[in-house]
Amino acid sequence: MVTETVVKIKAQYSNKMKKGNPIVLKDAIVNIDNLETEGMIIKLVDEQDQFIGKGYYGKQNKGFGWILTRKENEEINNDFFRHKIMKAVQYRQAFFQDKETTAFRVFNGEGDGIGGLTIDYYDGYYVLSWYSLGIYQFKDAIIDALTNLVQYKGIYQKKRFAEDGKYVEEDDFVTGEQGQFPLIVKENGASFAVYLNDGAMVGVFLDQREVRKRIRDRYAKGKNVLNTFSYTGAFSVFAALGGALKTTSVDLANRSRSKTIEQFSVNGIDYEAQDIIVEDVFQYFKYAVKKQLTFDLVILDPPSFARSKKVTFSAAKDYTKLLKQAIAITEPDGVIVASTNSAAFDMKKFKGFIEKAFRDSGEKYKILEEYSLPADFKTINEYKEGNYLKVVFVKKIN
Structure with missing residues (x-):
């Protein structure tokens, strides 16, 4: 029998939760001492003891649980x-x-x-x-x-x-x-090698499916493509399949090279005709400027947070600076695919980062198109943080 306890929610949080927001934040809980064992069923009430919802206690990031039902008599079984x-x-x-x-x-x-x-x-x-x-x-x-x-x-x-x-x-x-x-x-006719038994990362991020297809179908042909934070090279594969002149994949992880070679190979692409570089992306940008390397298409999809020996990166704080480095090596009329999976800010703020980066760089730009999560990554309007993916195709205007 699963234990059930009553959890009281502070007034400043209860209205949002009553309107459908499902996360139970630690700061929202009045009687936090009632939470004993993760997995216990929690009945949520406001400070007037009015029912809000039922869910479970489980620590996840800032959350201490999730609402599963708004029906007081529904059993969670x-x-x-x-x-x-x-x-x-x-x-x-x-x-x-x-x-x-x-x-x-x-x-x-x-x-x-x-x-x-x-x-x-x-x-x-x-x-x-x-x-x-x-x-x-x-x-x-x-x-x-x-x-x-x-x-x-x-x-x-x-x-x-x-x-x-x-x-x-x-x-x-x-x-x-x-x-x-x-x-x-x-994926849209292309192939990916995945490992379901090899850590949290299986070899491809499924949420970028529509973006990869768009790069292949619309943006890659005849282009010199740079794929930063490339992981296993999925964007590079789709760019090559779309007729890119050449792709350059850059990632700090040592195994990114062998993984990227594998993804090219399962698609019948000659990986030796592509550049696969194991290096800190921030250092690569400096190298590219020094060697006067430029690209027609730059894919910028960093993790929300990353730390190397020399750099600590937070998308919320540092994306503008990163984008400025990308702008510097993008050809006039070239395109930057600016992407983030950070839930710490919304699309409006992300576009603000883009605007500031181009302004600081003394360059003009045009937003060509935008993407968020695909249909299989179902989200709800009441919890906008769940729709974390923000992708903007930006043209650097000559």
């Missing part, structure tokens, strides 16, 4: 999870039927009604990611619901939360048949 996952699967039916794309998100946390949980699909395999010990307490009910609702080859899970003060990031094979890795999946 096996049937509850089955219904949520069934709705999510039905919502993605078009993705399941698309033979050109065999990797996508099936369940997107609070967008599908259960904050702290994501489920991704890779050509018959499912990967569940648990973002708090709280939601992990419901793993048996959730895995049981999934296995009874879908056909699957195998299921994997990733724990991405702290236990006993130590950050846990481990993989477990759950059920079905174990995959043979690399597993080759498709």
Whole structure:
């Protein structure tokens, strides 16, 4: 039997939560001492004891839990999870039927009604990611619901939360048949090698699917392309498939080189005709200026936070400075794909960073198009932080 306790919410937070915001912030809780064990059911009330919602206690970033239902009498049990996952699967039916794309998100946390949980699909395999010990307490009910609702080859899970003060990031094979890795999946006709058993990062970020397709179909042909913070080179692959003259991929991680070679190879692209550089991106920008290297298309997709030996980068504080470095090596009439996955600011503020970077650089620009999360990464208007992806195609005007 799961423990249930009443949690009182401060007045300045309760209205927002009543309107549909699902996150339970630590600062919002009056009687925080009532929270004992992650995974316990919490009944949320305002300071007048009026019902707000029911959910679970689980520490995730600044949050201390998520609201799962606004119905006071609804039980959070096996049937509850089955219904949520069934709705999510039905919502993605078009993705399941698309033979050109065999990797996508099936369940997107609070967008599908259960904050702290994501489920991704890779050509018959499912990967569940648990973002708090709280939601992990419901793993048996959730895995049981999934296995009874879908056909699957195998299921994997990733724990991405702290236990006993130590950050846990481990993989477990759950059920079905174990995959043979690399597993080759498709995205808009291109191929990606993924590893479901090799840490939190499987080899490709699914949320950038539409952006990669746009680069291939509209922006890459005949262009000299720089892909910074390139990870496994997914943007470079799509640029090469789109007819780029050459791609240059730059990432600090040592294994980015072998991973990028692999992604080029599974698509039949001669990786030796491309540049793959293992280096701090900030140092590479300095090198490019010194050597007078310029590019027609620059892809700028840094992590929200990164630290190297010489540089600490925070998207919220440092994106403008980073963009100025990119502008300096972008050809006149060239395009910068400015991207961030930081939930710390919205698109309006992000465009402010772009405006300031061009103004400080003494350059003019034009915004060509914008992207946020694709349809499989379902979000809700009441929790705008959930729609974290912001991508802007910016033309440097001659």
